[in-house]
């Protein structure tokens with residue numbers, strides 16, 4: 001397992017929700033945590049609570065990621081574990097404005113590319129590093145009512161797989177977190193589809209942090225806090241048409257609930 005005790009850790013979107021739960025878990029495990037968030041007050045509150053450093057900023061821009069990695073490296077010496085966790089949900093279907101599609105692409109996908117661009121040279125030189133991507137079950141399956149989110153989370157999971165496949169033999173460890181509903185502000189704002197599909201089986205952010213911890217201990221790439229996601233994922237691969245028929249029925253239930 002990546003050693004959390006004493007490790008230098010960065011968490012984007014660490015001021016609330018899943019990121020805050022991961023920050024607390026890692027700090028309790030002896031990690032030295034840098035808490036990034038778009039909301040400076042939220043980052044500062046979590047950093048104060050866990051004895052970490054707040055580095056507010058936008059993890060969805062190239063400059064924001066570059067500045068975060070630079071500030072974290074200066075403070076920690078080395079970044080051992082980087083949790084690229086911040087995400088955004090917005091837009092529904094093809095009519096979603098171009099700027100919202102672009103923002104989803106930047107925050108949900110390119111943030112991971114940019115962070116790894118900054119960190120990989122050091123990790124490969126040292127022969128170790130841990131990169132954690134918070135994707136979503138929407139990145140393995142799909143999220144009804146949220147095309148930009150589903151597409152950019154698929155890209156996030158694809159990028160995490162690519163990194164693991166390319167650099168595992170050179171010491172990089174990658175974990176890809178793919179939960180369904182988690183009780184955070186994001187879920188609260190997920191609308192009718194969220195109500196019908198996610199809220200019934202929603203879990204607490206702490207359960208996601210625990211699932212990440214277990215996956216790290218086992219050296220497992222996929223982090224599935226909802227175990228049933230594995231069944232859906234296997235069904236999707238093995239019998240795509242049956243899976244799509246089930247998704248269509250779910251879509252009809254959402255429309256009936258409107």
Ligand SMILES: NC(=O)c1ccc[n+]([C@@H]2O[C@H](COP(=O)([O-])OP(=O)(O)OC[C@H]3O[C@@H](n4cnc5c(N)ncnc54)[C@H](O)[C@@H]3O)[C@@H](O)[C@H]2O)c1
Nearest residue numbers: 013015016017018037038059060086087136181182184186
């Ligand atoms: N909540 C769910 O049901 C759920 C399910 C699957 C995956 N996820 C993913 O988990 C991650 C965390 O989501 P959450 O539910 O904890 O969300 P949340 O809405 O609770 O947000 C967590 C924090 O991220 C910050 N943030 C948002 N955009 C940012 C940015 N560009 N840069 C820096 N900080 C930013 C917010 O200010 C907030 O404090 C996201 O990637 C999300 O897509 C969430």
